[in-house]
Amino acid sequence: PNGDAEEDECGVCGGDNSSCADCAGVPNGDSWASDCGCVPAGNSGDDCDDCAGVPNGDAEEDECGVCNGDNTQCAPPSLFTYNLSTLQAYYFFYSATIDGEELASNDWVGAFNGDVCVGYRRWDTSLCGGGVCDVPVMGDDGSWADSTGGYMQPGQIPSFKVFDASENAYYDAVASEEIPWENYGQNIIENLNVELDCNGDLGGTAWDSDCGCV
Numbered sequence: 001p002n003g004d005a006e007e008d009e010c011g012v013c014g015g016d017n018s019s020c021a022d023c024a025g026v027p028n029g030d031s032w033a034s035d036c037g038c039v040p041a042g043n044s045g046d047d048c049d050d051c052a053g054v055p056n057g058d059a060e061e062d063e064c065g066v067c068n069g070d071n072t073q074c075a076p077p078s079l080f081t082y083n084l085s086t087l088q089a090y091y092f093f094y095s096a097t098i099d100g101e102e103l104a105s106n107d108w109v110g111a112f113n114g115d116v117c118v119g120y121r122r123w124d125t126s127l128c129g130g131g132v133c134d135v136p137v138m139g140d141d142g143s144w145a146d147s148t149g150g151y152m153q154p155g156q157i158p159s160f161k162v163f164d165a166s167e168n169a170y171y172d173a174v175a176s177e178e179i180p181w182e183n184y185g186q187n188i189i190e191n192l193n194v195e196l197d198c199n200g201d202l203g204g205t206a207w208d209s210d211c212g213c214v
Contacts, residue, residue: 105124
């Protein structure tokens with residue numbers, strides 16, 4: 001009788017509010033203990049995870065956005081190398097496909113004049129305006145160092161190759177429209193596709209003749 005013991009916020013007589021405290025020390029609170037420490041309710045608790053999902057890990061994304069990568073995933077393939085020219089045109093493709101399937105974001109499209117690469121683009125449509133990517137195509141500007149020798153001349157039509165990163169393979173591709181190169185050209189084409197030839201080879205050159213597939 002006449003004692004001074006009281007129930008704490010946890011309902012414990014003479015308690016110190018600790019029996020129902022959350023990890024932040026708040027009685028009946030809703031913070032919770034995650035691998036990243038005590039976090040508020042609604043927090044995923046993975047704020048300290050590295051890119052591999054390891055709490056407090058040290059894995060990082062490389063410049064290509066690859067976890068623990070070595071920056072090679074977004075480096076252009078070896079056949080795709082060119083010098084900048086003062087003469088340039090751009091070929092925009094609403095879609096680029098391999099046998100009708102859209103290219104992946106780590107695939108590449110290269111432009112060629114014969115066997116000379118004159119431009120390329122990594123086909124990551126999230127980085128292209130309105131999801132429509134273009135391929136820069138360089139012209140021969142008569143550089144004193146001949147750094148653009150063999151590049152496009154007015155009236156020539158560039159050819160295109162696709163590099164399929166998943167297969168580590170190059171394929172000849174066919175544009176739905178052939179547009180001659182001209183300086184400052186802004187050429188819009190519906191589709192660029194790697195087609196199956198009559199032998200079933202992607203980008204192959206076999207064709208159906210009166211004698212069959214040759």
